[in-house]
Amino acid sequence: MEKTIDKTGVRIGMWIFLYSEIILFGGLFVLYAVYFHAFPDDFASGGKELNRIFGTANTLVLLFSSFTVAASITAIQRSKKIQSMTLLVISILCGLIFLINKYFEWGAKFEHGLYPNSEHLLEADPGFIIFFGLYYTITGLHGLHVIIGMTLLAISLVLVMRNRVSAERYAMLENSGLYWHLVDLIWIFVFPLFYLVL
């Protein structure tokens, strides 16, 4: 007897997990909003410390990688294995570029003495301290999600290579893609909140 796969069920399971992620980041955004309401001027001066060019570049990198992941699913649906693999490799590289950018960005902040519990930061206004506390918490948690997403995409890439993911059965790739899009989705809100609120 052939085993039947409930493709919709597999996606519903993934979506339920994504809802929990949305609420997790939603909670942090509420925290941001409440403190922004309390310290609008400190948040504006905190935002000025962040590099808009870096932020914009990272936004474009993530948007492009979301496109390549969506396209790799189209490729696998059309049984274009090599195309799908190429697109996945590009997506993983985009994730890597994002993290490298983030490394330099955090590094620059550290050099300016802006890191949790630094002497420079402890002397600043409370709102300014909270802004950077939230900045490191939210971008750090998001960065962790980028790493997890890259791992999932890498696993999918191997499965595509071994023909375990194919036009008949690509739930693993599809769900990894959903996770990657969620990472992009969160960044879409992180970017204006931290880099553009001046």
Next chain:
Amino acid sequence: MNEHEQEHTLSYRFLGMILLGLVLLTAVTVAVSYRHWGFLNVPIALFVASSKATLVLLFFMHIKYEGMVIKVSFISTVVVLAIMISFTFWDVAFR
């Protein structure tokens, strides 16, 4: 189960157009951030971000082509989030 609903293939061209839309919206939100319209900057930034999120959700994440279960449960999550945000502000504003 409806087979058409499950296997919806989007063309590269279509996905590329969505990407173009997302990049244009990013350009808009960055351009707006260089202007100082005071109070209006935040709502504009959030409106553009929500538009981008909608594009990603509908097309990259295929919500437009999903069945009722995923559509309704997703909207419920957004409603829960809205309740969380509005009740928090209800508290903060009248404290």
